[in-house]
Amino acid sequence: MIFLKTFNNSAALVQDDQGQEQVVLGKGVGFGLKKGDKIDESKIERRFIANSHQDEVNQVKEINASTIDLTNKVIQMVEPLLNVKFNDFQHLALADHIDFALSRIEDNIDISAANIRWEVKNLFPKEYKISEKVIALINKEMKVNLPVSESTFMTYHFVNAASDNDQVQETVEISEFISGIIDIIQYKYRMDLATESFNYSRFITHLRVLLVRLLRNKHHKSGELDGSLLGFMKIKYNHAYDTAEQIATYLHSKKVLFDIFNGTFLHSQVHATFLGIPIISMNYTSTVIPIILAVWFASIIEKWCKKWIPTVVKTFLVPFVTLLIVVPLTFLIIGPIATWIGNALAAMTSAIYGFSPVLAGVLLGVFWQVFVIFGVHWGFVAVMMSNVAAMGYDQILGLSLGASFAQIGVVLAILLQTKDQKLKGIALPAFISGIFGVTEPAIYGVTLPRKKPFILSCTAAGVGGGLIGFFGTRMYMMGGFSIPATIGPKGGVDMSVYGLMIAMAVSFVLGFVLQIALGKKSVDADYDEKQAKAVQEVANQADVIAKAAPASNTDLNVSTELVSPLDGELLPLSEVKDEVFSSGAMGEGVAIEPSQGVLHAPDDGRVVMTFPTGHAIGMKTKDGAEILMHIGMDTVNLQGKGFETLVDKGDEVKAGDELVNFDIDEIHSAGYIVTTPIVVTNSKDYEKVSVVRQGEVKVGQEILDLEGATEKEASTNENPQIA
Template identity: 50%
Template sequence: MKYEQLAKDILANVGGKENVSSVVHCITRLRFKLKDEGKANTEVLKNMDGVVTVMKSGGQYQVVIGNHVPDVYKDVLAIGGFQGQAPVDEKEEGPKGSLFSRFIDMISSIFTPILGVLAATGMIKGLNALFVALGWLENTSGTYQILNATGDALFNFLPIFLGYTAIKKFGGTPFVGMAIGAALVYPTLSTLTTGEPLYMLFEGTMFQSPIYVTFFGIPVILMSYTSSVIPIIISAYFAAKVEKGLKKVIPDVIKAFFVPMLTLLIVVPLTFMVIGPIATWAGALLGKGTLGIYNLSPIIAGIFIGGLWQVFVIFGLHWGLVPLAINNLTTMGADPILGTMFAASFAQIGAVLAIMIKTNQQKLKALSIPAFISGIFGVTEPAIYGITLPLKKPFIISCIGGAVGGGILGFAGSKLYMVGGLGVFGIPTYIGPEGITFGFWGAIISIIVGFIVAFVLTYLFGGINKEKSSKATKETNTASSEVAVTKVQNEALVSPLNGIVLALSEIEDAAFSSGALGHGVAIEPSEGKLLAPVSGTVSALFPTNHAIGITTDSGAEILMHIGMDTVQLEGKYFTAHTTQGEYVKKGQLLIEFDIEQIKKAGKPLTTPVVVTNHKEYSLVLTNQKQVKTGSQLINLVAN
């Protein structure tokens, strides 16, 4: 609560927390959406210590703070009692981001709530298989049967659980989704497929299906939906749409039971007649397709997935493989795709152990111990984000270890037979119905080799005690991302853009044009590439990738803000090629942006390039009207 009083004063002068519809922040300012801007005391805010200025643009009430705006924002949330998050304007809710991002978000939202229980039941089933393989249990004993029921229950009735999470994601009533899932696995339906079929549908094709029952004369293709994934997700999507439509037309007095009744009467038959069969066929083809790609070269597939698995996890891309693995388990009884990532977490802890043994930094050594222990059980986030990723080389080496282990898994034909635990708890998931096979031993060998490779390479080549690595680790484990310097020195900045040079005063943004946020120049870009004007550490990179700050080794603090009010684009048309905390070289590509799309969105592209600690320098600006990347832009002479 460093800025507690400032946060209180800001909230009081925007009309109180009850006047706030939403509040977010960009790299320099708080952006309020107020219910009534007339209640805000603009002049008081402008003259307040800690506030640079106040602006109104794009329906937002903007309180310009400066580089420490994230800290002020946190205190505004706390003082406003917003429970750790900004209030949400309902009109702004809805799909955001690219199609792929929304797909990943959908998959993660559907599967995340059940993954813990899915892993737990998988571990029980894996241990049960291990006990039988070791001769500790007979598969006819009551103990085995009860443990097997415990391990199989969620997976067999997976459509019920996914019905809940899927329809909730799509905005429908969870219990309606569960009812649809329960109908799909209703046990009596499986007894209807005995005896002679009424006739054959699609005879002579790959979709040939016997018809045993009809629904009002319409043929129903009965299939087994036990453990299925795709049919219930598609059905839940349609159910949510149907439910929303019915709520608009059915009177409130009968809505409570008529809406779910009609939703089920429409969606369940539709699922059995159309959605279920098509989705099941699609799932089978998807399973055969992924298996076909894997079979082209299991070793290459293993190297690729094992080596990049941790990168996938960092960016959330692993969610694209999770449904494929579950689909393969349900359609084929085993999955070789996800099975190739098993060595990655062990390679990660191999690198951490090498760091823990070799480092001469007590703080890093102390952090390595709990990271190593949690990594044994498959929880590698402390190792990745706290240890190996900041040091860079150990993270790369851990990926190499994961790739080697993945290649071994591919060579051995190792497969997952259930979704189970992580780390050492994942070992039993490689035991199939036939017991312990070469694939199981391949999994054991892969984690040992992956661990050893990462340990040895990190110990020898990880650069653990080098000055730069030490500096990176120190910065990662401190609350501040600022680079400590004792005295600023002269610095030369080159142009980060191709374009026309403008004076800051020509910008239609008071915070920049007044010089309140720093001195420098503006550039009207002609190409959508922003390069580093100087070597240094990325001290700030806003999540929407429209603004970036660099602190040089000699102490200069540079801020580049692509366009005006471009934060409202929420990251569209911006692609970052660096991360906060990364050390970048002069001329390195930092951000790409789509000039045409940004213009179509009505946002000015004028880009300020300013020195925020300008009081430490005398600035000599270029006299050129047009610049290219790499040409001289600003000379900084230390005062």
């Protein structure tokens, strides 16, 4: 092999033994040689036949020698990691990309890939990790600092290399497509392309790489790109963008790319196929109805499977067959239906906005939260992206901005109205997240389960939406904070921005006022029902205590001293977080926050009531005082978990005897408090029930003093509050 001339130290033109000219690549392959010298073939790493690859030869001439050497190192590192062999076009495309990346660094140009980095990283994790290693190698060898975005671009080269299978038919198709694309470009620009130029060669190389990915379904559809990027390209490079759309239409016609229902509001991009059936894009984030429908459909299929699948294999075959049927049908039917409904609603809202912005605002404000529940609100997001890309702003999606503030206005009112501590614990974080536009916790956790508050929030949102439509508020970008997104790049803060602020304030205040005025009864309906059941439970307990022990041999004229049944801190009964006790309806007494999990007898007497759940115990003292000791609030729901009753009904006990063991930590971990009321259920039979101690208390220390009644016959009366 004879050396003819050098392009650079790593690229040379040679003549092989058959007289054909070749371009060879390799570190130092042409260094120090003169025309006619024999070349060291061991240095050759890549060859191009000059006559049949003239474009590639021209491209090699333009690439820096150090870049060619570096590309060879990169390929030597990558090929064993991916178990692939780079073909000539892939080798050259990678070298050109590295050379271009290094040029951009010199010119201080950074092309951001933030909009697709996450998808690339997750779709091609192996190739992405390798690309990070390659970037590190380039930075080290060339003493540069390439940006993170280069890892994303580099990944595409490695994905393309890993999927290459050199099909002849594919090569023919690619050639036909390139010819068609060139014809479109020449027609749109009314000029002939300089086919001998370096830029043309470079364009063809990258076009080949693109078409390989398209034909093998390894590409990202435009719907996955950031709308702001597409909008920028459309405005900045309008003619080029229009040409690209013409090329896309051409590729659609050749079935390289395809959408369904193109040109209608049902238009949806295809992301994959299942048994030849196109599957469209559907985002299930923040939706609930599509998932409910899928689960409901799965339950039907599961019942059907159980009828015919043999028992011996039901355990694994029933779920397997169910998923095998349900998953594809969910993606084929349920998701697309939600997408189409969303697109139809968005198209209808756009039409109404053209007729009356106020009417469109009212309708979208009222129904926006309903759309969120059904997952059809994403159709409006697509319209917004399209509007921003075409016009630089959108007026449709902004109509929904009042909904968040209407929702949190209602939630704040509920937070102030409710007596249910659990609801308060849900409402407060839901209110905070709603301020930042995340209303799902408020909808699903607070307003929707109570129905009326949800309706009131939709009403307030409708008023806010109408105001936004009236002021003509525009959104110029997507963002977590609504107000900055409505500030125009040219007009700045104008009346439309102030109008949005007014609409938000009105939505918030109106939601709050409507809930205060009309929604109070719906807030604690379930809570009040639970409280009524709790009152009935405690009343039953008091009734049992009153009737269980005979009234003989008791004297309520005698003052009785009750000692503490627990170690802990004394609390006024009014501070107990249960109105059944704190109101005094069940009798007077005191509460203890226990520090030890052992309940003792407060006086000599008889056990007249125990529960299988162990959460409460009742006794009647020797002097006739009827005592109820209720460990914790709502702890009956634990069904005995964490409790051990040490006595039985009818047992005689002495003051200080152990009655119940309970695990404070286990009760707390289950979400319950252990504050224990000590209640004299027949306290009205006494002249006065006095708390004689405060603060910390030990078992056996006096806590209550019961002063005897003035009327002798009181000792035989039944408990008046039970009667």
